[in-house]
Amino acid sequence: MELTDQIESNSLFELYKALNLSVSLFDLTEGFTIFNLNEVGFELPYKSASFRPNFFSFLFVKEGKGQYRIDEHSFEVEPHSIYFTNPSNYRTFSWREIQDIVLITFDETFLKKYIGEDVYTDFPFLLSEVVRPKVVTDNFFLETDSINRQILKEYRKNTPSRYKIIGHLLAVLLFKIKEHIWTDYNPIYEGNRSSQIVISFKRLLEQHYRDLNSGKIDMAFRVQDYANAQNLHPNYLSSVIKSKTGKNIMAWIAEKTLTEAKSLLQNASIPVKEITYKLGFTETAHFSNFFKKHEGISPIQYRKSHHL
Incomplete structure (x- = not known):
């Protein structure tokens, strides 16, 4: 096998x-x-x-x-x-x-x-x-x-x-x-600059979505924002993320957004409109299209499947 x-x-x-x-x-x-x-x-x-x-x-x-x-x-x-x-x-x-x-x-x-x-x-x-x-x-x-x-x-x-x-x-x-x-703990790549960039990006990605969720900020980061946080050119950051993880930076951001969306949708007390803005989307339709593209069903259908 x-x-x-x-x-x-x-x-x-x-x-x-x-x-x-x-x-x-x-x-x-x-x-x-x-x-x-x-x-x-x-x-x-x-x-x-x-x-x-x-x-x-x-x-x-x-x-x-x-x-x-x-x-x-x-x-x-x-x-x-x-x-x-x-x-x-x-x-x-x-x-x-x-x-x-x-x-x-x-x-x-x-x-x-x-x-x-x-x-x-x-x-x-x-x-x-x-x-x-x-x-x-x-x-x-x-x-x-x-x-x-x-x-x-x-x-x-x-x-x-x-x-x-x-x-x-x-x-x-x-x-x-x-x-x-x-x-x-003793990581394999201790001191490797590329690996530190990846780790810093992952931590910033996590913290950013926590801040969006809690209402501390109301605007989703762009690639440029993640690059600025490490004083890097966005093309260089994208190249490092892709080469070290095998996945481009936009895929990381999309997957993180999707994970947070699914977690929030499982809480029936949070309106879809509120989730839309928590995740940085300007319109509910944009969020719905994004979710359906990745999950194959709408946010409402996903929520219903968890509250049968």
Whole structure:
């Protein structure tokens, strides 16, 4: 089994289908999944094609051997190691042995909905470009393994509150990881100017949309504004973002706008007109056209699908 095509932005649902996993537990309205790779039935040795997902992921390797590659950097998979990736770079996994490996994936909408709008303030490493895999102590791995088992148990339940519970458990897991891994975080590209530009852009993008949402500002940034914030020419900023992430700057801005829109639309108390202005659109029709172009349905239809 192999991901034969290089995918520009592989969604969670596409990941399930590519790995021949059952989609019976997959909820298209919620961006979260968890499964153990020993359930997939890989034909070993296995190697995936290079792909760039549009979600965050944590890989908890209790027992297994293989290799993880992000862009030109490779890491050997070791027992009791934790791997983290975010929607940024191309990556490849290869496996020689799989005994007990848990993969947790989630998107930004899930984070904002179930953990909170300040998620990147609490967990800044989520915005970092690349985080080195970490081999942890037996005691710490047992702690994370216990939380993962609880998350998996809740995920398999078809209860109205399962994602709220999972959100709380995921927050606990992220705080544990922050305390034990982030304290001595050592990014691959430490000191690399291009990577610092990318990280600064991501943080500014996040802060800008928080300010729009809260009403601190009422005008959406243009590429020129993001460039001015780092004293860069907009063409240079665009070039760096594209070369380092594989995605142009307008796509980053559009995806961020869409994520915030979906999060706001799930709150039925906020009128669509208010959301329109919160996200920097001058007319509701402009916002509706933007949303429908990317989601295939109108903001009203999206809201209705979450409040049946």
